Amino acid sequence: MQNELRVLTGVHAGARLQLNATRYRIGRDTDAQIRLTDWHDVPLTIETDDDGTLRYRTDDDTLHGLLAAFEPVRFGSVVLCVGPADRTWPDDLALLGRLLHANDAPPRDAAAPPVPAPARRASNARARRALACGAVAVSMLIAAPFLRFGAESRASNVPDTRLALDATSAALRRMRLDELHASLVGGTLVVDGIAPDAAAATAVHRLLQRQPVRSDARFAVASTIVENIRESLDNRDLDVRYTGDGVFAVTGSTADARHALARVAEVRSDLGAGVRRIDVAIDAADPAQKTPSSYDAALGIDGLRYVETPDGTKHFVGGTQ
Incomplete structure (x- = not known):
């Protein structure tokens, strides 16, 4: 079975790699097999065991563990996930949601309080507790580096809003909506800019609804603006189109060019902040020459x-x- 590695957040969000080799080194330096420019943690090595199990460990051995299929792992601002290449993967947002829910889960010890031992076995219980305390102390000493590293690189430094921002930005790039931009305003995920049409706008609204944080869609829709301008002009001799980057164009020839220019000026004041300008190229046509x-x-x-x-x-x- 061939596995695939996916980058869910960060600069390289959306990147995929078939894990053909048994060992890969991830980092930002030039000798890394998988180079991520926003990787700020210790370089990481992913290895495949003979039975197909994927393991990861850092170069300084302060962090290591298993990579389970479709269970994302966070390393600083970068979230990685592995899974079978020949299977249908969950949506990236669903995968990130698993990571967020895992962070919110209560500690395992809190779910089942210990049951007190019978009084007639008090002496044995005290002995076992002493041994248990010693074992816990040793375990904490051994696990301290892992807990410290994990807290710094996988939990506390990257809030849920940042994960949602990275996931949304990656989704917008995959949908090729280059004129839409995601950002954080306070604790709210905001998408602004211009969507090309109603279908794209609907897709972005659904994308935001799946996010586990507060979101706000502040973008305009180019096709809707074109129709609004066309209806306001009410002149079939004039052509209205969107040229990109927040710029609309009105062109053509009409017998009443002055009226058309006045209508364009009125429309400008009604359009949102996403519209940068309206370029106008209207010629005055002789009514006698009109077909x-x-x-x-x-x-x-x-x-x-x-x-x-x-x-x-x-x-x-x-x-x-």
């Missing part, structure tokens, strides 16, 4: 167009009548 909206026949020769409308009227457009 009828419906006609039965048309002929064009050397720039002169002859058009006959259903009522029998003949029109010469583009030259002298």
Whole structure:
């Protein structure tokens, strides 16, 4: 069975790697097989046992453990996850949700309080407690480096909001929504910018709803803005389109160019902050040179167009009548 490694958060969120070799070293230095530029912890080595079990350990041996399928592990601001390459993976947000829920779970010792020993075995109980206390003390001494490292690199330094931000940013990149940006405003996850159409906007709303933190969608929808401008102008001779980067364009020729320019100025004040500007290129057209909206026949020769409308009227457009 071939495994796959995925990066769920950080600069390289969304990256995937087939684990063909039995050993990989992860770090930010140039000799790492898997180089992550935002890896700030001690370099990590992932190894595959003969039975297919994946293990990880740091170069200084302060942290090591098993990598279970679809169970993400946090290393500083980077969350890694492994799983079979030939199986359907849960969504990245669902995987991160497992990590968040694991952090919120109560300690195992708190779930089942110890049952007191019978009074007639008090002496034996005291002896066992003494041995247990000694064992716990030794265990704590051995585990102290792991607990300290884990607290610094996997829990306390990266709040849930940061994980949600990284996951949302990665999802926006995968959806190729380059004009939408995720950020944290206080404790709220905010997405602003411009979505290309209603379908993309719906996908982003669903993305935010799956986040385990407070979120706010503050983006505009380009297709909706285009329709609003077109309806406000109410002129089929003018073309309205979105050119990107918050810029809209109104072009064409119309007999009442002054009125069209005034309507564009009014529309500008009604648009949101996501709209940077509206570029206008409107020419004043001679009403006599306008092609009828419906006609039965048309002929064009050397720039002169002859058009006959259903009522029998003949029109010469583009030259002298």
